[in-house]
Amino acid sequence: MTSTSSSLTHVPVADERSAAPSTEALSTLDHPGRGPSAIPEDKKEELLENLEDNWQDDPQNPRNWSSSKKWASAGVVSFYTFVSPLSSSIMAPGLPEIALKYGITNETLIAMTLSIFLISFAIGPLFLAPMSEMYGRRWILNICNLITIGFNLGCAFAPTSGALLGFRFLVGFSGSAPIACGGGVISDLFSERDRAAAMAIYSLGPLIGPVVGPIIGGFVTQTIGIKYVFIIVAGAGAAASAVGIPILRETYAPILRLEIAKKSADPEKAALEHPLLVTHHTSKLQYLWINLSRPAILLFGSLVCFMLSLYMAFMYGIYYLMFTTFATLFADIYGFDTGIGGLTYIGLGVGFLLATVFSARSANQIYLHLSKKNGGKGEPEMRIPALIFGSFFVPIGLFWYGWSAQARIHWIMPIIGSGIFGFGMMSTFLPIQLYLVDAFTYAASALSAASVFRSLLGFAFPLFGQQMFAALGNGGGNSLLGGLAIVLGIPFPIYIYYRGAQMRARGRLTR
Known part of the structure; x- marks a missing residue:
């Protein structure tokens, strides 16, 4: 499908995956107030075709790099994407200690010390994604990681609860760089047929990082104190920079x-x-504004982007709701202390890992099979069957988790339920992200739009979770969430599978 401008203000920008601008972009060189072009009209198409042909075979094109060089960059980005979300949850088992240290008695405010990270984690990509398109992915990723290290140290030594909230907000903003740029890096490096495995590993970071965090944080808090969880995260960030700065190349x-x-x-x-x-x-400020507004335009100007992002956001909200309620649930019902309570997050992690191995392979096999049936031509909708498959596990896991805890069955049962939910969540995240990259002209901006939405719900869900479970119980509350997961996760993906190509053909935002 022919690439089109994705800005409603109709100021074209080079495509994120195609290095040459469209003919429409060339025409802007002659717009009033933007200066005339010295390129004759009859030469523009010829020049464009020659540039594109040359770039496809150019050894400097990231898609023509050696496999080891591609995976080195993909590995660094995945490492960054693991470390940053680690900051979001590592303090979860230590929330009671945070409340005691700073004298916080309001449950909502206690939860906010954890979830405020996600507000800025949502805002950050709106700025950092377009900046990566202006100045390059490498600079944004490396510089923001160094800044994140400093803000995590600020959290460790924050003198008041207000200072802690401020530093947590700033950690989320700078720490969102891998989310803003990482999907674009994968898109830069790998073609549609080859990117499933890389995208699976990259997608694992934002999910497995928050799972590993509480496991570490529980024992660290119990043994040496809450401030050291932030110091450990800063150390992990320093290790990532030590690897990333010399290895990561611009893509x-x-x-x-x-x-x-x-x-x-x-x-x-x-x-x-x-x-x-x-x-x-045009000025760089104007260019920044155009790119800054693009994720919002994608989110609210495309029904496909909105609905898929909403489903991702809903699951992410449940995910962070589990972070803030696990400690209370397993302490009150099963008598777990802070250190052992951190191990309860392993169920989610196992689910994510199994889904990464299984879903990456099956999603790619399904895509290649359907492409072969379509004469060798792949379409974004060929990612959807894997999404539909994964969406069935989300409500199953929620029902299992909620009612086994409600019935006070052996502690392994709710952990298994959380693992089933984790498997379904990861199995749906991967095809959604692949679809957004394949279907939208500006891959990084489409992923940023989804990231903003999911981070906002990740912030909001923990604020009302305790009240919901107090009113409905663990069984009733998780059944409500499971029912909503069925409504959001099954009918619309089926509709996209059959009608997505027609919807993309009518859109100015899609390929």
């Missing part, structure tokens, strides 16, 4: 082609490569 094709064009001292070629960055046709 965003327009930036790479711009640098090549600059070295060639050919301004006309540079204008073709990335017109909004190298000419006076």
Whole structure:
């Protein structure tokens, strides 16, 4: 499908996956107030075709890198994406100690010390994703990780609850860089047919990081104190930077082609490569605003993006609700202390790992099988069957978890239920992210839109979770969530599978 501009303001920007701008982008060189182009009209198409043909075979094109070089960059990004969400939950088992240390008695405020991270984690990609398209993915990822290290140390030594909340907010903002840029890096490196495994590993970070966090945090809090959980996260971030700074290479094709064009001292070629960055046709502030608004345009201008993002956000909200309620549930019902209570998150982690191994392979096999039946041509909707399969496990896990805890059955039963939920969650996250990357012209912005939505619900759900379970019980509360998961997770993906291509054909935001 022909690429189109994804901004309703109709100011084109180079495609995230195609290094050459569209003919429409070339036409902006002649718009009033943006300066005339010295390229004759009859030469523009020829130049564009030549540039595109040359880039497809260029060894500097990230998709032509060696497998080891591709996976080195993908591995670094996945490491960053693991460390950052680790910060979000590592303090979860220590919430009672946080309340005691700072004299907090309000349950909502206690929960907010954990979940405020997710507010800025939602806001950050709106700024960092477009900045990565202006200045490159590598700079944003490396610099933001260094800043995150400093803010985590600020959390460790925060003198008041207000200071802790402030530093947690800032950690979330700078720590969102891997979410803002990581999916774009995977898209830069791998073609549609090859990216399932890399996307699965990348997607594992935001899910397994918050699971590992409480396991570490529980024992650290119990043995040496709550402030050391933040110091440990800062140390993990430092290790990530020690690996990432020397290894991670720039992958965003327009930036790479711009640098090549600059070295060639050919301004006309540079204008073709990335017109909004190298000419006076529009200011960088205007460009930032256009890109800043793009995730919101994608989210509210595309029903497909909105519904898939809503489903992801709903599951993410439940996920963080579990973080804030596990400690109370297993302490009150099963008598677990802080250290042992951290181990209860292993069920979620096992579910995620099993889904990563199984779903990555099956999702790719389904995609290749359907592509073969379609004459070798892949379509984004071929990602949806894997999503539908995974969506059945989400309500099953919630019903199992809630009612086994309600009945006070052996402690392994709610942990198994949480693992089934984790399997379903990961099995749906992967195909949704692959679909967004395949279907939308601006992959990083589409993923940022979904990230914003899910982080907002991840912040909101823990604030009312205790009250819901107090009113409905663990069985009733999780049954309500399971019923909503059925409504959101099954009918609409089936509709997308059959009608998604028609919806994309009508959209200005999609491929």
